[in-house]
Structures are given as C-alpha cells and as structure tokens.
Amino acid sequence: MEKILIIDDSALSRKMLKGILIEGGYDVIEAAEGVSGIEKYFLERPAVVILDLLMEAMPGLEVLKKIKQLDQNACIIVATADIQEATKEEVMNEGATAFINKPFKKETVLDAVSRALKRRKS
Amino acid sequence: MENFEYKDAILDWMKNTSNFGIFTTDANLDITSWNKWLEVHTRLSSYDIIGKNILDLPENLIERKFAKFYEKALGGEVVILSRVFHKYLIALPPDPQYKKYFDKMQQTSQIAPLVCKDKVVGTITIIEDVTERIVKEMILKNEKNMAQHYLDIAGVIIIILDENGNIKLINKRGCEILGCKQQEVIGKNWFDCFIPENERETLKNVFRTIMSGDLEPYGEYENCIKTTKGEIRTIMWRNTVLKDKSGRIVGTLSSGEDITERKRLEEALKEMAITDELTGLYNRRGFLILSQQQLKLAARTGNSALLFFIDLDGMKWINDNLGHKEGDKALVKAARILKETFRESDIVGRIGGDEFAVLAVEAKQRFAQDIIARIRRSLKETNSQEQGLFQLSLSIGFSRFDPKSPKSLDELMEEADQAMYEEKNKKK
Amino acid sequence: MILTDFQKDAITEIVNIAFGRAVASLSELTGSRILLTVPKLEICTIDQLPSVLMEILNSDVCTVHQIFTGEVSGDALLILDYKGATVLASLLTGEEIENMETSAKEVLIEVGNILLNACLGTFENMLHVHITFSVPHLHLNQLNHTLNTIKMGKEEIRYVILVVTTFTVKESNVGGYLLIVLGVVSLDKFIQCIKNLEMDR
Numbered sequence: 001m002e003k004i005l006i007i008d009d010s011a012l013s014r015k016m017l018k019g020i021l022i023e024g025g026y027d028v029i030e031a032a033e034g035v036s037g038i039e040k041y042f043l044e045r046p047a048v049v050i051l052d053l054l055m056e057a058m059p060g061l062e063v064l065k066k067i068k069q070l071d072q073n074a075c076i077i078v079a080t081a082d083i084q085e086a087t088k089e090e091v092m093n094e095g096a097t098a099f100i101n102k103p104f105k106k107e108t109v110l111d112a113v114s115r116a117l118k119r120r121k122s
Numbered sequence: 123m124e125n126f127e128y129k130d131a132i133l134d135w136m137k138n139t140s141n142f143g144i145f146t147t148d149a150n151l152d153i154t155s156w157n158k159w160l161e162v163h164t165r166l167s168s169y170d171i172i173g174k175n176i177l178d179l180p181e182n183l184i185e186r187k188f189a190k191f192y193e194k195a196l197g198g199e200v201v202i203l204s205r206v207f208h209k210y211l212i213a214l215p216p217d218p219q220y221k222k223y224f225d226k227m228q229q230t231s232q233i234a235p236l237v238c239k240d241k242v243v244g245t246i247t248i249i250e251d252v253t254e255r256i257v258k259e260m261i262l263k264n265e266k267n268m269a270q271h272y273l274d275i276a277g278v279i280i281i282i283l284d285e286n287g288n289i290k291l292i293n294k295r296g297c298e299i300l301g302c303k304q305q306e307v308i309g310k311n312w313f314d315c316f317i318p319e320n321e322r323e324t325l326k327n328v329f330r331t332i333m334s335g336d337l338e339p340y341g342e343y344e345n346c347i348k349t350t351k352g353e354i355r356t357i358m359w360r361n362t363v364l365k366d367k368s369g370r371i372v373g374t375l376s377s378g379e380d381i382t383e384r385k386r387l388e389e390a391l392k393e394m395a396i397t398d399e400l401t402g403l404y405n406r407r408g409f410l411i412l413s414q415q416q417l418k419l420a421a422r423t424g425n426s427a428l429l430f431f432i433d434l435d436g437m438k439w440i441n442d443n444l445g446h447k448e449g450d451k452a453l454v455k456a457a458r459i460l461k462e463t464f465r466e467s468d469i470v471g472r473i474g475g476d477e478f479a480v481l482a483v484e485a486k487q488r489f490a491q492d493i494i495a496r497i498r499r500s501l502k503e504t505n506s507q508e509q510g511l512f513q514l515s516l517s518i519g520f521s522r523f524d525p526k527s528p529k530s531l532d533e534l535m536e537e538a539d540q541a542m543y544e545e546k547n548k549k550k
Numbered sequence: 551m552i553l554t555d556f557q558k559d560a561i562t563e564i565v566n567i568a569f570g571r572a573v574a575s576l577s578e579l580t581g582s583r584i585l586l587t588v589p590k591l592e593i594c595t596i597d598q599l600p601s602v603l604m605e606i607l608n609s610d611v612c613t614v615h616q617i618f619t620g621e622v623s624g625d626a627l628l629i630l631d632y633k634g635a636t637v638l639a640s641l642l643t644g645e646e647i648e649n650m651e652t653s654a655k656e657v658l659i660e661v662g663n664i665l666l667n668a669c670l671g672t673f674e675n676m677l678h679v680h681i682t683f684s685v686p687h688l689h690l691n692q693l694n695h696t697l698n699t700i701k702m703g704k705e706e707i708r709y710v711i712l713v714v715t716t717f718t719v720k721e722s723n724v725g726g727y728l729l730i731v732l733g734v735v736s737l738d739k740f741i742q743c744i745k746n747l748e749m750d751r
Contacts, residue, residue, distance in 0.1 A: 010563035011556050012747065054566060056588050081570020084577040084584075102567045103676050199671065200616075200685050202663045204656035206643050207579050230656055237682055240620070255652060 001027045002117060003044060007037035007063060008052035008079070016104055017050060017079075024110045034058030038066055041074070048116045050100075050109075053080035053091070061094065068095045075116045079104070143212065143249035149242060151176045151192055160249075163214050163227075184212050191233050195245045201233040205252050216253045223260065228253040279357065279378040282364070285333050287312050287326065290373065299357075299380055301350040316347045318354065332363060333371055339363060342466075344381070355382040387415075398472040400450055401457035409471025413481040413531055416469060420483050420525060427523035428490050429531075430480040431538035432460065432497075433546060435515035437476035444512065455514055459500045463493065479535070490520050517546040553593060553741070560744045562591050564676050565669065565713055565728075572668035576661060580642045585718040589728075596701060596708040596731065603693060603727070606631050611693045612650060614662025617684040618670055622739050624708075624732040625700050626670060628662040629693070634724045641719040650690055659688045669728065677743035706733045 004026045008014050011032075018028045029044055031037035033055060041049060049067070053060035060078065067074050078091050081102040088099055097119065098112045137144050138158040146155045152175050156168035164183065177189055188211060191201045203211055210229040215221075229249050236244040273280050274294035282291040289307050297304055300316060307315065313326045325345070331337040339361040346354050357378040364373045396408025404412060413429075420427050434456050441449040453476070460470050460478055469481040482493070497518065505513050519542025521534045529537075553561075569586040577584050592602065600607055612635035614628040630638060632650070639654040640647040642661065647654045663686045674681045689696060701708065713728040732740060 010559055010566070012560040012563045015748070054570070054588060081567040081574070083570070083574045086577070086583045102570065103672065198682055199667050200663065200683050202656075202660045202686065204653075204660040206653055206657050207660060232685065234685060235682075240680065240682075252652075259651060259653060 001025065002048070003027045003029060003046040004113065005029050005031065005037070005040055005044065005046035005049045007031045007034065007049060007055075007060075009033050009055045009057070010052070013052060013079075013102070013104070017109065020104060020106050020109050021113070023106070024113065026113070034060075034063040034066075037063055038070075041067055042070070047075065047120060048097075048113055049074065049076045050113075051076055051078050051096075053078055053082065053087070061090065064091070064094050064096060073120070075120050077112050077116055141251075143251075144246065146236065146244055146246045147176060147192075148244045149196060151196075151245070154244065160212075164212065182213055192245060195233045195235045196242055198235050198237070198242055200235070203229075203231045203233070205230045205256065211247070211249055217251075220253050220257050223257050224253060227251055228256050276377075279376075279380070281312070281376050281378070282373060283312050283329075283376070284373045285371065287329050289315075296378075299349065299355065300347070301353075316349070318346055318348045321345065329374075332374065335371055339374065355380055356385050357381065388412075401454055401472050403457050403461070403478070404469065404471035406471065406473040409469060409473055409479055409481075410531070412469045413471075413479075416481055416483050417523060417528070417531055417534075420523065421528045424525045425484045426525055427481060427483045428493070428520050429523065429534040429538045430478075430482070430490075430493070430518060430520045431535070431542040432456070432478040432480070433517040433542055434476040434478075435517055435546070435549070436512075440512060448512075452512075452514060455504060456516065459497060459504060463496050463500060479538070490522070494518050494520075517542050517549065519543065519545055556748055557741060557744050558591065558593075560747060561711060562589065564672055565589050565591065567676070568669040568672035569665075569715070571672065572665045575664050575668065576642070579660075579664070580719075582642070582719055587716045587718070589713040589715045592712045592714075594710055594712065596697070596710050599697060599710060599712070600694070602712065607693050609693065610690060611635075611696065612658060613689045613691065613696050614659055614666065614686050615689060615696075616663070616666045616670075616686040618681050619684075620681040621679040622673075622681060622732065622736040624730065624736055626666045627696075627700075627727075627729040627731070628665055629696070629727040629729065630658075630724065632690070634726065637722065638717060638719070638724045638726075641722055641724070655688050659686055662686055662688070665728070669730070673740075677740070677747070679739070679743055700731055706735070708733055709737045 004021050006014050006017050006021075006028060008017070008030075009032055014030050014032070018030065021028050029040055029046060031040050034057060037049075037051070040046075051060050051063060055063075060080070064076055064078065067076060072095075074095075075097045076095070077098045077100060078096045079100050079102055080087070083099075083101055091099060097116050100108055100112050137155065140157060140159060143160045143163065144155075144157040145153055145160060147153050153172055156166070156171050161167055176184065176192060177186070188203075191203065194201050205228045208231075210226050211231040212229070214227040214229075216224050216227040228251070230252050231247060231249045233245055233247050235242045236246055270293075273291075276293060277295060279296040279299055280291075280293040281289060281296055284290050288309055288311050292300075292304060292307060294304075297307075300307070313322050313329070317325055328337070332339050342358060342360050344356055344358050346356055348354055358381045359376050359378045361374050361376045363371050364375055366372050394407075396405055396411065397403065398405040403409075417427065419425075434452060437449060437452070440452055453472070456478065457470075457472065460480060464470055464480055464482055467483065471479050473479045497516065501514055501516060519538050519540065521529075521537035521541065523529060523534055566588060569589065573584050573586050594602060606629075610632040612630050612632060616626045618624060618626060635650060635658055636647050636654065638661070639650075639657045643657055650658075666686065667683060670681050670683055673679065709732050711730040711732070713730075715726055715728060717724045717726065
C-alpha cells in the first residue's frame with residue numbers, strides 16, 4: 001500500500017481527505033502544520049504529499065519549497081480553494097506536481113493521486 | 123382560478139410598464155417571457171423569442187460568456203452584474219444623445235433563480251439602463267478635473283480659506299511654493315501652518331475682522347509666509363471675500379504672486395547703488411536695469427506698458443535764485459508726487475538732474491491721460507497746500523509699449539523724451 | 551453556546567474555502583491579484599457584538615446584506631467602514647473613487663454578493679444543507695442602526711458567526727467583517743451538520 005502524507009492545519013480537511021484516501025486503498029499519515037510535515041516527510045518517506053496552501057504558521061508555499069529543496073523528486077499535490085491563475089503559476093513554478101481544489105471531491109482527489117504515482121514510477 | 127388570473131394580471135401589468143428589461147426562462151433556459159421594454163429595445167417581439175434557448179440567441183445580442191451566470195442562477199444563486207465590471211448583458215444601442223460617449227447601452231443586471239417549493243424552476247433577469255447616470259457621473263468628474271486643471275495652470279498661488287481660516291482649496295502652484303501636497307493641507311489652518319509666528323496673531327485678528335464683515339480686505343498687500351522647509355518667501359496677495367447665497371461671508375479667495383525673487387533683486391540692486399540718495403527713487407542705472415527686465419516680462423506675457431518722461435521746470439532758476447537746498451526740496455516733492463501717483467510695481471526713477479522717468483506696466487494708452495491728470499491734480503494740491511517760495515511745475519511726455527510690435531527701451535525713451543520736450547516748448 | 555475545538559476548526563476551514571472561491575471569482579472579475587486573510591473567527595450572541603465591534607460601532611459603515619432561507623435561515627452581512635469601502639472600490643475598479651456614488655455602490659454589491667454567495671454556498675456544499683439566497687442590498691448607515699435592524703422583530707436569541715478579515719489588492723489592505731446571523735434553531739441545525747461530518751467516516 002502506498003503511503004500518502006497530508007499536511008493541512010484544518011482537522012476537518014484532514015479528516016475528509018483521510019476518509020477519501022483510505023477508501024481509495026492508501027495508507028495515510030498526517031501533519032497539522034509545516035515543520036512537523038517536513039519532518040514526517042523525511043522520516044516516513046511517503047509516495048505522495050497533499051499540501052494545503054493556506055496555513056497560518058508556515059505557509060504552504062514555504063513548505064513546498066523546503067521539501068523540493070531537500071528532495072527534488074518529491075511528488076507534491078497542492079490543495080486550495082484559491083484557484084487564481086497567478087497562484088497556480090506560482091505553485092507550479094516551485095515544482096508542484098498537481099493542483100486540486102477545495103472542497104474535496106472524491107474522484108478528483110483519487111484521480112490526482114493515481115496520476116502522481118504513475119509519474120513517480122516513470 | 124380567479125386568484126391566479128388576478129395575480130397574473132398584476133404581474134403582466136408590472137412587467138410591461140416597467141422601465142427595466144425583464145425576461146424569464148424555465149429550468150432548461152428556454153425563454154418563457156419577454157417584456158415590452160425588451161421588445162422595444164431589441165426589436166424582437168415576444169412571439170418570436172419565447173421558446174428559444176438563451177444559449178441559442180445570436181452572439182451579437184447576448185455573449186456566451188454569460189452562460190456561466192445562468193448556470194449559477196439555476197444552482198440557486200443570485201447573480202449581480204454591475205456595469206463597472208460587465209458593461210452590459212444584452213448588446214443594445216444607447217439613447218441617441220449618448221452615442222458620442224458609448225456605442226452600447228450601459229446596463230446593470232440581476233439574474234435570480236425562480237423557486238417554487240424549494241425547487242429551482244427557472245430564472246428571471248432584470249436589466250437596467252444606466253447610461254444616463256454614467257454619462258452624468260463622467261461629465262461631473264470631468265468638470266471637477268477641468269476646474270482643478272484651470273486652477274493648476276495659473277501661474278499664481280490660489281487659496282480658498284473657510285471662515286475659520288482653514289484651507290479649503292489650494293492649487294498646484296500653491297503646493298509647489300509651500301512645499302506640500304494638496305491632501306496634506308486641506309483642512310489645516312493657514313495661519314498656524316504657513317504664517318511666521320511673529321505675524322500670526324495680528325493676521326489672525328485681521329482675518330477675523332474681515333470675516334465679521336467689519337473690514338474690507340486690502341486690495342493688494344504683501345506678507346511673508348514660511349514654507350514647509352522653513353524658508354521665508356514674500357507673497358503679493360489679492361483677496362476677495364466669498365459669500366453664500368444669503369450674503370453671509372463664508373471665506374476668502376486669494377491669489378498670490380511669489381515676489382521673493384523680485385524683492386531680492388531689488389535689494390541687490392539697492393546694494394549696487396542704483397538708488398538716488400536724495401529722492402529714494404532709482405537712479406539712472408537702476409531704472410534702466412529694472413525697466414529692461416519689466417519690458418522683457420511684458421513682451422512675454424503680452425502686456426502693454428507706458429513710459430513717462432517728467433521734467434522739473436525751472437530747476438536752474440530755483441538753484442540759482444533760492445539755493446540748492448530749495449532745489450533739493452523741489453526734487454523731493456516731485457519724487458513724492460510721482461511715487462503716490464504710480465503703483466508699487468511701477469518703476470520710478472530719477473534719471474537726470476531734474477529728469478524723472480516712470481515705466482508703468484499693464485497700462486494702456488487711454489490711461490495715460492488719466493495718469494497725467496492725476497499728476498497735475500497732485501501738483502496743484504501740493505502747490506496750494508505747501509508754503510513754498512515757488513510753484514512746482516512739471517513737463518510730461520510719454521510713449522507706448524505694444525507687445526505685438528515691441529519697441530526697445532531706448533526707442534521708448536527717445537519717444538517719451540521727444541514728447542516731453544514738445545510739451546516744454548509749448549509752455550514757452 | 552460553546553463549540554468544541556473541532557467544530558470551531560470546521561467552521562474556520564469552511565470559511566477559508568469559501569474565501570478562496572470568492573477570491574478566485576473576484577480576481578477573474580477585476581483582473582487583479584486579490585488576497586483574503588486567514589480569518590479570525592468568533593461566535594457570540596448578537597447582544598455581545600457591540601463590545602466586540604466597539605471601534606466602529608458609531609461610525610458610518612457600508613453593509614451588503616443578504617437574507618438566506620431554507621434548512622437554515624438567517625442574515626449574512628459584509629461590513630466595511632465608509633473609508634474602507636471607497637478604498638476597496640477604487641482598488642478593484644482602478645478608478646479614483648472618493649464618495650459612495652451609485653457606481654461605487656454597484657461595485658460593492660457585486661463584490662459583496664460574490665463573497666456572501668461563496669460563503670453560504672460552501673456551507674451548503676460541505677454541510678449538506680439546502681439554502682436559498684435573497685437579492686443583496688447595500689446600506690450606508692451607522693453600524694448600531696444596522697445591528698438594530700437585524701434584531702428587529704425577532705424574538706429568539708440570535709447568534710453571530712463573526713469573521714474578521716482583510717482584503718489585499720495591489721499591495722493595499724482594507725479590513726472588513728463578515729457576519730452570519732442565525733437563530734437558535736438554525737444554529738443547532740448547523741452544529742448538527744458539523745457533528746455529522748465528524749461522525750462520518
């Protein structure tokens with residue numbers, strides 16, 4: 001079973017996402033903010049990360065940069081409700097693998113995760 | 123049955139007498155009603171259009187980009203399309219009188235769901251023609267800008283004070299000279315901010331007296347102001363009081379010219395010994411330098427000027443028979459008469475032993491006679507009042523400076539001299 | 551009424567998502583990059599509001615007011631102080647706006663509508679409640695007058711979900727308040743829906 005790391009400061013979002021991923025047959029680990037998220041990434045080595053962009057303590061963009069700095073091949077899917085072009089561009093430039101919208105839709109999440117995994121393998 | 127017909131009747135009446143465009147659709151976005159306003163403006167009768175789908179309407183009537191708003195409405199949301207962001211929903215020509223401003227009618231619209239028993243059964247769209255209002259807003263803004271523009275291009279400082287001496291308006295030049303930004307000073311007190319401390323209370327009192335109506339503002343006066351950088355500048359002001367409709371005094375309007383440089387020049391010239399010690403007027407050199415400068419300015423600003431030559435008659439006789447002291451007295455009297463007749467800004471000089479010259483800018487020929495008459499009147503008064511051993515007599519000649527065909531100072535002086543000579547000879 | 555941490559967090563997350571959607575729409579509409587801060591959220595009764603909003607209580611405010619009905623019902627309001635409203639209108643339209651003339655009001659109604667719809671819509675979506683919205687209205691009034699209007703004619707105690715937020719457009723900030731006013735019954739239903747989310751999965 002592939003491991004997926006969720007980094008999101010909202011208990012609600014983590015709960016919803018966890019539900020969707022477990023149904024999809026994945027193993028789930030969680031972090032409630034950026035620093036512990038980065039730690040968990042290097043300790044647990046998940047296949048894919050789902051990262052919330054809007055976090056209070058350490059913004060998602062910072063977390064993205066940090067993880068990418070230390071592991072170029074990291075597969076990071078960014079989640080947010082703010083789908084402005086400018087935001088998307090910024091995020092993709094920092095090396096995000098994909099972009100999904102909040103609120104989470106089961107099909108969209110599972111689709112994005114399986115595509116990210118395929119790319120990782122190739 | 124009756125109830126429905128009654129309600130229908132009211133609804134129909136409202137839709138068709140409305141000043142708004144109103145149309146409704148069902149849940150498939152097929153049009154179910156199209157009111158009179160729309161029939162008139164689109165030239166499409168409701169008969170032709172009812173049943174057509176919104177998305178099938180021609181692009182030149184309603185653009186496809188609006189489809190997403192109808193989707194939202196079907197989802198239960200009210201959508202507001204303000205004119206600012208969307209310009210219009212349905213492409214229509216504007217009222218002919220506004221064609222020069224816009225080629226399409228400007229509209230604000232609302233798309234709302236029609237809900238029956240918690241289910242969305244259709245949509246209703248309401249379109250308001252706001253062209254007239256927008257044009258009026260534009261014109262008003264433009265007028266404000268034009269008014270500000272005129273104030274700003276004036277080369278002088280323009281300030282309006284309210285009844286408390288607070289700044290209500292100041293033009294660009296004013297801001298430049300004072301060293302401030304418009305927004306920073308509006309509402310601040312003029313006297314507290316820009317009048318040097320030692321003059322502040324006095325001027326405040328003068329202002330208060332003017333506001334109470336007990337004093338007319340001085341026509342023209344000079345005072346010093348302190349800029350935000352602490353620099354002292356001398357300004358020549360012209361003031362008027364402002365009154366409201368009922369005649370109550372509500373403030374002042376002042377235009378001011380920064381004469382600091384001119385004053386400095388005058389001081390410098392004084393130090394260069396260009397004043398005549400005896401009379402206090404400019405000496406020949408001073409007169410020539412300043413007149414040259416004034417004529418250049420006049421040519422540039424398109425102002426006309428008059429050059430007067432005034433000769434004290436019988437100087438030799440006075441000196442020979444009554445002594446030099448009397449001669450000096452005569453010169454001083456003559457100088458005084460000239461100083462009183464002419465303005466502060468005119469250039470009055472003693473250019474010879476018994477010769478005076480005056481350059482009066484912004485004077486037209488027809489005023490020359492007035493000026494000469496005034497000099498003669500003053501002469502008469504002085505002669506009758508003062509206990510002198512003789513009667514003062516002056517010969518006057520003048521020449522005119524026309525900015526359209528400007529003459530040199532030399533030419534003007536020759537002409538005036540000639541004219542004066544002729545006068546002198548006439549007397550003999 | 552005391553909410554658990556999870557419940558408060560859930561409402562915050564829902565408002566976050568709603569703001570995200572609103573900002574995306576506003577950005578598309580105006581062509582500028584817009585940010586809405588991560589909101590500070592509080593729940594209190596409508597009578598407790600005056601002490602919370604003390605600073606602006608007696609000043610002129612611009613309110614966009616929308617009524618919602620359905621499984622939960624109440625009032626949604628976007629409140630900006632007068633100066634803030636003119637600044638926001640200027641920033642969004644790119645024009646110099648000094649007074650709340652009609653064009654500026656229209657802009658704020660559209661913006662308020664987008665924001666309030668996003669909020670109510672997201673609540674509807676995530677909590678699975680059915681809500682219908684009214685046409686929004688804009689009022690220029692003193693804040694205490696506006697609050698009184700909402701209290702009027704309602705017997706039950708009313709609760710307010712208060713979100714303090716800031717719009718950032720073109721490097722300038724405008725602060726505002728979002729209020730969702732609910733009666734006891736509606737708030738109960740609301741909290742029930744959140745509990746269902748908690749239980750679910």
